[in-house]
Amino acid sequence: MKKSPQTALIHSDYKPPEGFAAFPPAIHHASTVLFSSVSAMRAGLWKTKHGYTYGLHGTPTTFTLEAKLAAIDGGRFCLLAPSGLAAIAMVNLGLLKAGDDVLLPDNVYAPNREMARWLSADFGISARYYDPMIGAGIAELIAPNTKLLWTEAPGSVSMEVPDLPALCKAARARGVLVALDNTWSAGLALNGFEHGVDIVMQALTKYQSGGSDVLMGAVITRERALNDRIALAHMRLGLGVSADDAYLVMRGLSHMQLRFDAHDASARAIAAWLKGRPEIARVLHPAFEDCPGHAHWQRDFRGAGGLFSVVFDARYTEAQTDRFVDALTLFGIGYSWGGAHSLAVPYRMQAMRPGWESTGTLVRLYIGLEETPDLIADLTRAFATL
Numbered sequence: 250m251k252k253s254p255q256t257a258l259i260h261s262d263y264k265p266p267e268g269f270a271a272f273p274p275a276i277h278h279a280s281t282v283l284f285s286s287v288s289a290m291r292a293g294l295w296k297t298k299h300g301y302t303y304g305l306h307g308t309p310t311t312f313t314l315e316a317k318l319a320a321i322d323g324g325r326f327c328l329l330a331p332s333g334l335a336a337i338a339m340v341n342l343g344l345l346k347a348g349d350d351v352l353l354p355d356n357v358y359a360p361n362r363e364m365a366r367w368l369s370a371d372f373g374i375s376a377r378y379y380d381p382m383i384g385a386g387i388a389e390l391i392a393p394n395t396k397l398l399w400t401e402a403p404g405s406v407s408m409e410v411p412d413l414p415a416l417c418k419a420a421r422a423r424g425v426l427v428a429l430d431n432t433w434s435a436g437l438a439l440n441g442f443e444h445g446v447d448i449v450m451q452a453l454t455k456y457q458s459g460g461s462d463v464l465m466g467a468v469i470t471r472e473r474a475l476n477d478r479i480a481l482a483h484m485r486l487g488l489g490v491s492a493d494d495a496y497l498v499m500r501g502l503s504h505m506q507l508r509f510d511a512h513d514a515s516a517r518a519i520a521a522w523l524k525g526r527p528e529i530a531r532v533l534h535p536a537f538e539d540c541p542g543h544a545h546w547q548r549d550f551r552g553a554g555g556l557f558s559v560v561f562d563a564r565y566t567e568a569q570t571d572r573f574v575d576a577l578t579l580f581g582i583g584y585s586w587g588g589a590h591s592l593a594v595p596y597r598m599q600a601m602r603p604g605w606e607s608t609g610t611l612v613r614l615y616i617g618l619e620e621t622p623d624l625i626a627d628l629t630r631a632f633a634t635l
C-alpha cells in the first residue's frame with residue numbers, strides 16, 4: 250500500500266536482517282504490545298509469561314532479568330517492582346486480607362514496619378513484632394489468623410542474625426508463610442529456600458544494581474500457586490519497571506559476585522581493625538562474635554558483603570559521634586548501599602528499638618570498593634575529631 254509522507258513517518262516496511270547476536274540483552278521499550286491477530290490478543294494470558302500482553306506485564310527484557318534473579322536465589326518465579334519497598338508491599342497485599350495477622354521482627358527494615366503500621370491502622374490486618382533472636386519460640390506467637398512471618402537476615406541496622414531454619418520450621422508447622430528480606434546477602438551468601446523460606450524479597454537497588462543509580466525490587470518464589478497470588482497483586486497495583494532500569498540491573502549482575510566478595514574482604518578487614526579501637530564498644534558484623542546470631546551466620550551463610558554497624562563507647566555523646574561521621578571524607582552520609590562508594594549513617598537506636606541496651610551511638614558503615622587502607626586512614630582521621 251502506498252503511504253502518504255505523514256503515515257510513512259510512522260509505518261515503515263523496513264525489517265532489519267535477522268541473525269543479529271550480541272552479549273547484552275535487548276532493551277525492549279513498550280507500553281503497547283502488538284498481537285499478530287485478534288485471536289492471539291484474546292488468548293493473551295499475562296500470568297503465565299508464555300507470551301506478551303502489555304508492557305506493564307513484561308517484555309523480553311524484564312522476563313530475562315526475572316529469570317536471572319530467580320536463579321541467583323534458587324527460586325523458580327520472580328516478579329519485579331519499582332523499588333524494594335514496592336516488592337514488600339506486593340507481598341503484603343498479595344497475601345494478607347482484613348482479619349489476618351502478620352509477624353515482623355523488631356529490627357525489620359523501617360519502611361516495612363511503617364507499612365505494617367498502616368495495614369493495622371487502616372486495613373484491619375493486625376501486625377505484631379517479635380524479638381529477631383526468638384528462634385523456635387516464635388511458635389508461641391503464632392495465632393490462628395497469622396498468615397505471614399517476615400524475616401530479615403541479618404537486620405540491616407542492628408545486624409542480628411536470626412535462626413532462620415527454626416523460624417521456618419515453626420511457621421510451616423502452623424501453615425504460616427515465611428518471607429525473607431534477603432537484601433543484605435543479595436542471594437549470594439544466603440539461600441533462603443534451603444532453610445525453609447517460601448518467599449524471598451530483594452532490594453535490587455543495592456548490590457544487583459551496584460551503581461547507586463537504580464531503584465528496583467524483586468519477589469522470588471518456588472511454588473506456582475504462591476507466585477500467582479503475588480502476581481495478582483503485582484497486576485492490580487500496576488507495578489512495572491523501566492526497560493532501561495532492568496538493563497542496568499542486568500549489567501550489574503555479571504560482576505555482582507566479584508564486587509560482593511571485594512566488599513566482604515574489605516569490610517571484614519575494617520571491622521577487625523575497628524574492633525581494636527578504644528572508641529568502639531561493639532562491632533556488629535555477623536562474621537564477628539560480638540554480633541547476636543553469629544553462630545547462625547556461621548552455620549547458614551557463605552559470605553557477608555559490605556554492610557555492618559559499630560556501637561561507640563558510651564562516653565561519647567551523640568554530638569561527638571555526629572562530628573566523627575561529618576569528618577569522614579571517603580564515606581558519604583546517606584541511605585541505601587550496594588554501590589562502589591562507602592557510606593556512614595548514625596541511627597538513634599533508643600527511639601527505633603524500645604529496649605535497645607547499648608547506650609553508645611550506633612553508626613552503620615557500608616564499605617565500598619575504595620582501597621581498604623585509604624578507608625582506614627579516613628576513619629583514623631575522623632576518630633581524632635572525637
Ligand SMILES: *Cc1c(COP(=O)(O)O)cnc(C)c1O
Pocket residue numbers: 331332333334335358405430432433452453454455464465466585
Ligand atoms: C534498601 C532496602 C529495602 C528497600 O529497597 P528500596 O529499593 O530502597 O525501596 C528493603 N529492605 C532492606 C533490608 C533494604 O536495605
